[in-house]
Amino acid sequence: MNTDYMKRVIELANRGSGFVNPDPLSGAILVKDGQILGEGYYEAYGTDTAELKVLRKVQGDIAGSELYLNIEPFQSEQRIWECLNLIKELGIVKVLIGMRDPNPEKKIVFQSELAKLQIDCEIGILSEECEEQNEIYSYYCKHKEPFVIVKWAMTLDGKLATRTGDSKWISSEDSLRFVHILRQRVAAILVGENTVRQDNPLLTTRLEGMKISNPLRVIVSKYGNLSDDAQILKVDASVQTLIVASEFLPKDREAALLEHGVQIAKLKEREGRIDFRDIMKLLGSMGIDSLYIEGGSSILGSVFESGCVHKVYTAIAPKIIGGRTATTPVGGTGIERMRDAIVLKRVSHEIIGSDVIIKGYMD
Numbered sequence: 001m002n003t004d005y006m007k008r009v010i011e012l013a014n015r016g017s018g019f020v021n022p023d024p025l026s027g028a029i030l031v032k033d034g035q036i037l038g039e040g041y042y043e044a045y046g047t048d049t050a051e052l053k054v055l056r057k058v059q060g061d062i063a064g065s066e067l068y069l070n071i072e073p074f075q076s077e078q079r080i081w082e083c084l085n086l087i088k089e090l091g092i093v094k095v096l097i098g099m100r101d102p103n104p105e106k107k108i109v110f111q112s113e114l115a116k117l118q119i120d121c122e123i124g125i126l127s128e129e130c131e132e133q134n135e136i137y138s139y140y141c142k143h144k145e146p147f148v149i150v151k152w153a154m155t156l157d158g159k160l161a162t163r164t165g166d167s168k169w170i171s172s173e174d175s176l177r178f179v180h181i182l183r184q185r186v187a188a189i190l191v192g193e194n195t196v197r198q199d200n201p202l203l204t205t206r207l208e209g210m211k212i213s214n215p216l217r218v219i220v221s222k223y224g225n226l227s228d229d230a231q232i233l234k235v236d237a238s239v240q241t242l243i244v245a246s247e248f249l250p251k252d253r254e255a256a257l258l259e260h261g262v263q264i265a266k267l268k269e270r271e272g273r274i275d276f277r278d279i280m281k282l283l284g285s286m287g288i289d290s291l292y293i294e295g296g297s298s299i300l301g302s303v304f305e306s307g308c309v310h311k312v313y314t315a316i317a318p319k320i321i322g323g324r325t326a327t328t329p330v331g332g333t334g335i336e337r338m339r340d341a342i343v344l345k346r347v348s349h350e351i352i353g354s355d356v357i358i359k360g361y362m363d
């Protein structure tokens, strides 16, 4: 079945997660008479793409085979021409593709070039899955700013933490793994300074048995009021931290933070706040294609108010903690009328361990 082969391509492409940003995840397989003759995936940014790897090394009786790709070839023109030439030379009769390359700067229309070579091309197999797999790439190549995912874990009674600020752990062990898969996928992760003070998180990716890539840790801290013992201040070659501070960051705090080896970006204060739209511009200019925001409440309120969110995950745990003063997930001023509520689109849910994970998009 076409869809079974495409599922395999998606699976292969996912192996590049965390290593190919801001390029898309890409996978390829070559099939003939129900046999897979070759398969590959894009492993690291700038290296050969999945289809080139497969086409260059495949051997034997290839004529008449079909090539499956989750995304149309997206790299340099030179590599795309090499791919087209190999398809022709090897006698491949059909190319089946999950999604088009949405890059507006792209000049070669792959399907038209295949048509000139009289090679069949079908686009749109498992398109929904393929589009979601590369939604980060689709957004970034058009807007040059990060695709923003927010996620919080809350109790059944809608709390982010107990009245004392304790939130370890609301969700189950299994949904914690889900968090680390998300961290692996994105280029940057962001939290507010109270979360650093309260939880002292590492914000690294921890997935057993997998090659790990850590996102850039971004901390919003207007005046740098972070403890010298904060774990996010420990940086090395494998994990970096960026403090997003106000233009009025005191000089002594700046010097103390820089001693830890972190980066600091000072942004304009607008009505006492840092505007998330300025943070997006900054991260976009650094080549960050995706940002995963893990809270807390005040930061989530800010980012929703700025209109910078694209995708939401909420993990609801079957726990009840009570407390009128216990933090709820999205702070800020909030709205007055239900009719003004943000209503997520394309909503779905899954159950992981004992938690329900709800996923939705802002549009």
Ligand SMILES: NC(=O)c1ccc[n+]([C@@H]2O[C@H](COP(=O)([O-])OP(=O)(O)OC[C@H]3O[C@@H](n4cnc5c(N)ncnc54)[C@H](OP(=O)(O)O)[C@@H]3O)[C@@H](O)[C@H]2O)c1
Pocket (backbone or CB within 6 Å): 151, 152, 153, 154, 159, 160, 161, 164, 165, 166, 167, 170, 191, 192, 193, 194, 195, 196, 198, 199, 220, 221, 222, 272, 273, 274, 275, 276, 294, 295, 296, 297, 298, 299, 300, 302, 327, 331
């Ligand atoms: N369950 C979960 O998924 C989860 C995840 C993360 C954290 N938490 C919990 O949430 C709690 C922390 O939440 P929180 O709301 O207290 O703190 P927070 O959101 O981590 O950080 C709040 C700080 O960030 C500042 N801030 C927010 N938006 C800003 C902006 N646009 N520009 C500049 N500064 C900005 C706030 O300033 P103002 O004071 O001016 O507002 C405040 O100083 C902790 O108890 C933690 O355990 C739970």
